[in-house]
Structure formats: C-alpha cells, structure tokens
Amino acid sequence: MEILQIDGSLSLKRTVDGGTEEQRKAVQAIIAEVRAYGDQALRTFTEKFDSVALDEFLVTEDEISEAYKTVSSQLVDIITEAAANIRRYHEKQLRPSWMTTEENGTMLGQKVTPLDSVGVYVPGGTAAYPSSVLMNVIPAKTAGVERIVMVSPPGRDGKLPAGVLVTADIAGVKEIYKIGGAQAIAALAYGTETIKPIDKITGPGNIYVALAKREVFGDVAIDMIAGPSEIGILADETARANEIAADLLSQAEHDTRACAVFVTTSRALAEDVQNEVYKQLSQLPRKEIATQAIENFGAIYVAADMDEAVSAINQLAPEHLEIVTENPMELLGKIKHAGAIFLGRYSSEPVGDYFAGPNHVLPTNGTARFSSPLSVEDFQKKSSIILYSEKAMNDNGAKIAEFARLEGLEAHARAVEARLK
Amino acid sequence: MEILQIDGSLSLKRTVDGGTEEQRKAVQAIIAEVRAYGDQALRTFTEKFDSVALDEFLVTEDEISEAYKTVSSQLVDIITEAAANIRRYHEKQLRPSWMTTEENGTMLGQKVTPLDSVGVYVPGGTAAYPSSVLMNVIPAKTAGVERIVMVSPPGRDGKLPAGVLVTADIAGVKEIYKIGGAQAIAALAYGTETIKPIDKITGPGNIYVALAKREVFGDVAIDMIAGPSEIGILADETARANEIAADLLSQAEHDTRACAVFVTTSRALAEDVQNEVYKQLSQLPRKEIATQAIENFGAIYVAADMDEAVSAINQLAPEHLEIVTENPMELLGKIKHAGAIFLGRYSSEPVGDYFAGPNHVLPTNGTARFSSPLSVEDFQKKSSIILYSEKAMNDNGAKIAEFARLEGLEAHARAVEARLK
Numbered sequence: 090m091e092i093l094q095i096d097g098s099l100s101l102k103r104t105v106d107g108g109t110e111e112q113r114k115a116v117q118a119i120i121a122e123v124r125a126y127g128d129q130a131l132r133t134f135t136e137k138f139d140s141v142a143l144d145e146f147l148v149t150e151d152e153i154s155e156a157y158k159t160v161s162s163q164l165v166d167i168i169t170e171a172a173a174n175i176r177r178y179h180e181k182q183l184r185p186s187w188m189t190t191e192e193n194g195t196m197l198g199q200k201v202t203p204l205d206s207v208g209v210y211v212p213g214g215t216a217a218y219p220s221s222v223l224m225n226v227i228p229a230k231t232a233g234v235e236r237i238v239m240v241s242p243p244g245r246d247g248k249l250p251a252g253v254l255v256t257a258d259i260a261g262v263k264e265i266y267k268i269g270g271a272q273a274i275a276a277l278a279y280g281t282e283t284i285k286p287i288d289k290i291t292g293p294g295n296i297y298v299a300l301a302k303r304e305v306f307g308d309v310a311i312d313m314i315a316g317p318s319e320i321g322i323l324a325d326e327t328a329r330a331n332e333i334a335a336d337l338l339s340q341a342e343h344d345t346r347a348c349a350v351f352v353t354t355s356r357a358l359a360e361d362v363q364n365e366v367y368k369q370l371s372q373l374p375r376k377e378i379a380t381q382a383i384e385n386f387g388a389i390y391v392a393a394d395m396d397e398a399v400s401a402i403n404q405l406a407p408e409h410l411e412i413v414t415e416n417p418m419e420l421l422g423k424i425k426h427a428g429a430i431f432l433g434r435y436s437s438e439p440v441g442d443y444f445a446g447p448n449h450v451l452p453t454n455g456t457a458r459f460s461s462p463l464s465v466e467d468f469q470k471k472s473s474i475i476l477y478s479e480k481a482m483n484d485n486g487a488k489i490a491e492f493a494r495l496e497g498l499e500a501h502a503r504a505v506e507a508r509l510k
Numbered sequence: 511m512e513i514l515q516i517d518g519s520l521s522l523k524r525t526v527d528g529g530t531e532e533q534r535k536a537v538q539a540i541i542a543e544v545r546a547y548g549d550q551a552l553r554t555f556t557e558k559f560d561s562v563a564l565d566e567f568l569v570t571e572d573e574i575s576e577a578y579k580t581v582s583s584q585l586v587d588i589i590t591e592a593a594a595n596i597r598r599y600h601e602k603q604l605r606p607s608w609m610t611t612e613e614n615g616t617m618l619g620q621k622v623t624p625l626d627s628v629g630v631y632v633p634g635g636t637a638a639y640p641s642s643v644l645m646n647v648i649p650a651k652t653a654g655v656e657r658i659v660m661v662s663p664p665g666r667d668g669k670l671p672a673g674v675l676v677t678a679d680i681a682g683v684k685e686i687y688k689i690g691g692a693q694a695i696a697a698l699a700y701g702t703e704t705i706k707p708i709d710k711i712t713g714p715g716n717i718y719v720a721l722a723k724r725e726v727f728g729d730v731a732i733d734m735i736a737g738p739s740e741i742g743i744l745a746d747e748t749a750r751a752n753e754i755a756a757d758l759l760s761q762a763e764h765d766t767r768a769c770a771v772f773v774t775t776s777r778a779l780a781e782d783v784q785n786e787v788y789k790q791l792s793q794l795p796r797k798e799i800a801t802q803a804i805e806n807f808g809a810i811y812v813a814a815d816m817d818e819a820v821s822a823i824n825q826l827a828p829e830h831l832e833i834v835t836e837n838p839m840e841l842l843g844k845i846k847h848a849g850a851i852f853l854g855r856y857s858s859e860p861v862g863d864y865f866a867g868p869n870h871v872l873p874t875n876g877t878a879r880f881s882s883p884l885s886v887e888d889f890q891k892k893s894s895i896i897l898y899s900e901k902a903m904n905d906n907g908a909k910i911a912e913f914a915r916l917e918g919l920e921a922h923a924r925a926v927e928a929r930l931k
Binding site: 178196307342343418438459464482491497 | 796
C-alpha cells in the first residue's frame with residue numbers, strides 16, 4: 090500500500106468480473122433447461138451444483154423453528170433491533186401519490202404502486218450474510234410488496250444456514266426456496282410448477298448469478314450488478330490512524346479485489362495509517378484476502394489541500410465514503426459522488442453495514458456518479474395521471490393538433506380534434 | 511381487428527426487436543473504432559451512414575438562428591407553452607435531501623444530487639420528434655444537470671431539422687452535435703477529442719442505437735430500451751366509438767408493431783369501435799403502417815363485467831391506458847400496472863404526448879409492472895448520510911461487533927471496537 094502525492098488526478102485500479110463467454114453460455118443453457126423442465130431441472134442442477142438431492146425446495150415452518158434453536162437469543166435481539174432501525178430509515182423514503190388541480194378542471198399527478206412480487210437472492214456458503222437479507226427484504230416490505238420470495242442454495246445437508254433463516258423470519262419472509270445459482274434466477278424469472286414467477290430480482294451472488302440476472306433482465310427487473318466492495322476515507326490531521334486503518338481493512342477483508350483508498354491532507358497521518366494497516370493486517374483471520382486487496386487495490390494519497398482531496402474523492406465516486414475531519418459536516422455539500430457518506434470518527438463503516446438503518450446495497454465501481462443506494466423506490470413504480478378537462482381541451486386542442494402535425498402524426502391530430510367537434 | 515370475449519386472460523402479441531448477432535457485432539466494431547480514433551472515426555461513420563462529410567459536429571449559433579426563420583412564430587409559441595407545462599409538472603417531482611436527528615445525537619439522511627452530465631439522443635429522419643427533445647431535456651434540466659448534450663444524425667445537407675433545433679433551444683440545450691447512430695452513443699459514453707464524455711444517455715433510437723446503449727450500459731447509465739408504442743383503452747357503454755377508434759389509431763400510426771387494445775363491458779360499443787377503426791383507417795396518411803399494426807397487434811376484448819375488464823388491463827400493463835367510463839376516477843385505485851393513465855373522454859392520449867405536462871417516455875412491453883415514466887429522479891442520484899454519535903457507538907458498538915462476527919467478518923468487528931477502547 091503505497092503513499093502517493095495526488096497529481097491532478099487519481100490513478101485507480103478497479104475491476105469488475107464480467108464473466109467469460111463460456112460462463113455466459115453455461116448460464117444460458119441452465120436457464121433454457123429450467124424454462125423447459127421446471128422443477129425437474131431444479132432438482133438436477135441442485136444435485137449437480139449443491140451436491141444434495143431435494144424433492145421439495147420450500148423451507149418448512151419446522152425448519153424455521155429448528156433454526157431458532159441454534160441462534161442465541163442475544164443475536165435474535167440484535168437482528169431484531171437492526172431490522173427495526175432499517176425499517177424506520179426506509180419508511181422515511183416513502184413518498185405518497187400526488188395530484189394537482191388546475192382552475193380549468195384539469196388534474197395531473199403521479200400514482201405510486203408497489204411491485205406485485207419480488208425475489209431476493211441470498212448467496213450460500215461463507216457469503217450467506219443475514220445482514221443482506223435485512224437490507225433487501227425490508228425496503229421491499231416497506232414499499233408494500235405483497236409477495237417476497239427468497240432463494241438461497243442449500244448446503245450438502247440440504248439446509249440453509251440458521252442465521253439466514255432466522256433473519257428471513259424476522260424480516261417477514263414467508264416463501265423461501267432452497268435453490269441457488271443461475272437455476273434459481275431462472276425459476277424466479279420464468280416460474281416452475283411450484284414457484285410462481287416474480288417481477289424483480291435483487292440481491293448479490295457469484296458470477297453465475299450475476300450473468301443469469303443479466304440474461305433475464307428485461308423480462309423482469311433486476312437491481313444493479315455489484316462489483317467488489319470499496320471504501321474511500323477522507324481525513325485531516327485530527328483523525329486517528331488506528332481507526333482509519335481498521336476501517337480500510339474492514340473493506341479489504343471482503344474480497345481480494347476490494348478497493349480501499351485513503352486520501353488525506355496530512356503526510357504524517359498517511360505514514361501512521363500505512364504502518365497501522367500492516368500491523369493490524371497481520372492479526373486478521375482473513376489476512377490473506379485482505380492483504381491481496383490492500384496490495385492490489387489499496388492506496389494512500391496525500392493532497393495539497395482539502396479542495397484537492399475532495400476533488401479526488403469525487404473522481405473516485407466510492408461506494409462508501411468516510412469523512413474524518415474536524416468539521417465533517419462542512420464538507421458534505423462539496424461531496425458529489427458517493428454511495429453512502431459516513432461523517433465523523435464514530436461513523437465507522439460497519440455501523441452502516443449492519444445497524445444504523447440506511448441500506449448497505451450501494452453503487453460500486455464509480456457508478457455512484459449515476460446510481461443510488463437500494464431503496465424503497467426500487468420496489469415501487471409510478472404511473473402518470475392525466476385528467477384533461479373539457480375546458481382544457483377546448484382551449485388547447487388546436488395547439489396540440491398543430492404540434493402533432495409538425496411531427497407528421499395526422500392520426501394524433503385527428504384524435505384530439507374528434508373532441509373539438 | 512377481431513372482437514374476442516375475455517376468457518380468464520388476454521392472449522396478447524407483443525414484440526421487441528432485440529437485434530441480430532450480426533447487428534450486435536457491427537455495433538461493437540463501431541464503438542471500438544470511436545474509442546480508438548475519436549473524431550476521425552465520427553467523420554468516417556457520418557460520411558458512410560449519413561452521406562455527408564462534416565469537419566465540425568457542433569451546431570453553431572448561426573444554425574439555431576437559421577432554424578428559427580423556418581418555424582412559424584405560432585409553432586414557437588406552442589412549443590414554448592408545452593415546455594412550460596412539462597417543466598411545471600416535473601418540478602413537482604423534485605424531492606429535497608432529508609436528515610433526521612435522534613436524541614443520542616445520531617443523524618441519518620439522504621442527499622440528492624443531480625448527475626453532472628447527460629446525453630440525449632434524438633433520432634433522425636421522420637422520427638426527429640421535437641416533443642421527444644422536450645420530454646428528455648426538461649426533466650434533466652429540472653433535476654439540476656449542468657451539462658446536457660444533444661446528438662442527432664445530420665441530413666444529407668449536413669443540417670438538423672429546424673423543429674428539433676428550435677425545440678432544443680427552447681428547452682435550453684447549449685451543446686448539440688450532428689452525429690447519430692452507434693457512433694454517437696460511443697462518443698457520448700467514452701468521449702472524443704472534441705466531445706467530453708457524459709454520465710447517462712437517454713432518448714429513443716433505431717436498433718443500432720438501442721444495441722449501442724446496451725453495450726455501453728455499466729460504463730454509463732442508460733434509460734430503458736423502448737419497445738413499440740402501446741395503448742390500452744378501457745370503456746363502458748357511455749364512451750363514443752369514434753373517439754375510441756381515433757385514439758387506437760393514434761398509437762397504430764407510430765409503428766407497424768404498435769399495439770392497440772380495446773377492452774369494454776359493452777358488446778355494442780365493441781362493434782361500433784371496430785367499424786369506426788376501419789372507417790377512419792382508410793382516411794389516414796399513414797394508413798399502411800396503421801393497418802399492419804391494427805391487424806397484427808390490435809384487439810378488441812369484451813369483458814363480462816368491469817372487474818374482469820380491469821383485471822385484463824392489469825395483465826396487459828399497457829404503456830398508455832385510457833379509462834373512458836362514467837366515473838373513471840373510481841377505477842383509478844384498482845389499476846395496478848400502466849405507464850400513464852388518461853381519465854375521461856377529454857384525456858385523449860396525444861394530450862400527454864405533447865402538452866399536458868407528464869412525460870411521454872413510458873415503460874412498454876408490459877414493463878409497467880416494474881418500471882416508471884421518465885422523471886426528474888432519473889437525472890439525480892442519492893447518497894445515504896450517516897453521522898453516528900459517540901453515545902450511539904457506546905450503546906450499540908458491541909451489538910454491531912457481534913453481528914459482524916456472526917458473518918465471520920472479524921475486521922468489521924474490530925473497526926467498531928477500535929472506537930470503544
């Protein structure tokens with residue numbers, strides 16, 4: 090992890106795994122099989138990829154009860170409190186339908202409707218994160234989605250992790266299937282004998298899941314395809330090196346391609362952070378993953394002044410941004426591009442991953458330039474409402490017809506004029 | 511255009527042109543050329559595809575002034591009034607950043623920021639619709655986007671249509687390039703010597719433009735890929751057959767694959783509308799296009815009662831929906847899926863295409879199930895804001911660390927605990 094002087098702009102390495110042509114073909118074949126053979130194809134692929142023969146995919150109430158026995162009541166309480174915090178934050182995103190009335194009797198508006206049904210993918214193995222269940226399900230639930238379906242690949246014992254099941258239950262999911270991979274995405278998008286299709290798929294997954302989401306995109310909606318996790322930290326000399334280093338490492342432990350960038354106006358702090366990173370790194374259980382991330386995608390930049398530092402952060406457009414300066418709030422207005430902004434020394438990034446309330450599904454790979462955190466709005470859609478009055482038509486019909494004729498659309502003009510006769 | 515009885519569900523034909531493998535390869539090659547050779551590639555492709563040799567692509571102020579000379583002042587007034595209506599409607603979509611404060615000192619919120627730059631594609635030839643300029647540019651402008659770039663393919667005379675230039679000027683576009691096709695999309699996404707890249711591309715185009723938007727998607731944002739235009743009309747016996755027929759035809763004249771579906775509880779009205787459609791069709795300048803659309807993608811359905819009719823409309827999820835019943839407002843709550851809803855006999859669909867205010871860029875091909883009209887929000891993005899207080903950290907830090915350890919993310923736990931020491 091080098092210390093570099095910002096020189097006009099950052100030179101930054103980031104990568105997104107787009108998959109190979111071979112992987113794309115494999116995914117297309119799996120989707121075609123599920124569309125043709127339904128549940129039978131799901132059984133075959135589950136046996137092949139998850140090494141378990143399942144007759145039924147639906148998680149039973151007994152399985153949920155079993156799961157509660159292996160999760161401590163303390164953890165259940167923590168997850169329940171986190172769910173409440175996340176729900177409270179997302180409820181603030183709810184916006185009503187609206188309507189305006191004009192004196193001539195015309196009414197215009199916008200009607201907000203929840204999606205009918207949503208599928209949430211939860212990865213298997215070590216990436217089966219309960220927090221991810223909360224962050225995908227609660228906004229959908231808050232939006233008013235009636236049917237929320239969760240899918241996740243079973244272990245070799247034919248079960249889902251207890252933490253995931255308990256969290257799904259706390260979040261209010263009633264329909265969970267033990268299927269994973271591209272076959273699960275196909276089942277959600279096109280349905281099988283036992284699984285009714287849904288309208289939108291969200292949630293992270295491996296490259297096969299990501300490619301399958303791309304394939305079904307258009308027939309159903311999908312959320313963004315996430316790249317590796319990222320953090321940018323902006324600090325002045327008042328920040329503590331051990332805290333900055335710990336937060337950089339909390340991103341780095343996610344993925345060998347995770348990106349951790351520190352930008353500071355203080356060269357002394359830069360050096361202290363560099364030392365702290367290596368000191369803490371050696372003590373981490375996931376130090377092999379974190380080391381690769383830090384060496385390949387980590388960087389420390391020294392800026393001449395705070396304006397140059399802020400400009401570098403805007404160029405980076407990080408998924409997570411921490412501002413650890415004497416007055417972080419005064420910089421907020423200058424930050425243009427970041428998925429989530431953490432202000433001050435107590436706003437350590439994991440606070441947002443689990444507990445504070447805002448969503449942890451955030452735009453990666455610089456897409457914060459044009460994308461937003463997962464929100465209630467991702468589970469709703471709008472319809473425009475137009476009630477044109479007789480007076481409005483009499484006043485404006487001729488103008489509308491003339492505009493239509495400018496575009497050569499005579500039938501448009503006549504449709505309006507039919508009301509003027 | 512047959513009359514059918516609804517029998518549980520609609521059987522509906524709709525198609526989206528996904529392009530061929532050959533077209534996709536051609537588009538990839540064009541994009542690669544523009545990335546490698548910049549302006550020179552643009553010149554070559556413009557000569558090849560638009561049959562005109564251009565040295566400069568930027569539209570000059572002189573060209574704008576020239577354009578005003580060929581558009582009547584009456585039309586300028588109509589376009590200006592339409593622009594004002596569209597602006598007024600879209601300003602109502604603006605939502606502020608927000609912040610909540612908790613007693614323990616924590617602040618959570620959401621910051622709304624406009625995109626830095628947007629590119630608007632305007633098709634050439636007969637599809638060079640001034641209304642499309644208004645509908646794409648005004649929401650971006652209202653959102654606060656600083657740089658709006660318009661591109662459109664030049665005619666053989668090296669010019670853009672006067673109506674398009676005047677409308678762009680009225681909408682406030684300052685940067686217009688005479689380039690089109692996949693090469694224009696590549697220039698917007700990746701930049702050339704003279705064109706700085708943008709963050710998002712919106713606007714309709716032919717299959718090459720649509721495929722190019724798919725290719726650059728991810729590097730920049732894009733709006734939806736639109737299918738052929740659609741209308742669904744829901745009416746009871748109080749509606750007038752000539753008006754229904756005229757509105758069905760106003761969609762049908764757009765495209766040979768446009769979809770026009772009429773659903774009614776009155777068999778007598780169904781028959782009258784069928785007769786009116788053929789009567790009016792024979793009088794239309796674009797009757798060949800409209801006839802193909804009506805014969806292949808038009809249908810009249812008779813429903814047993816209004817509930818069955820509404821359910822059919824929700825299944826259709828049409829881009830445009832007209833409700834022409836005695837009390838259209840009382841059905842509004844039952845409509846779940848439609849891009850824009852037109853209420854009552856004076857709300858003829860072309861009113862929304864040009865003048866009323868709501869956007870005419872709407873979800874097609876049943877995607878109203880999960881998509882929304884183009885809006886101000888499509889030109890903004892959000893950042894979550896988290897200011898966690900010292901007290902909140904002291905109260906909750908241990909819980910957050912325990913949640914992190916449940917997921918096997920030790921560095922996350924330690925980052926939080928670094929603040930608790």
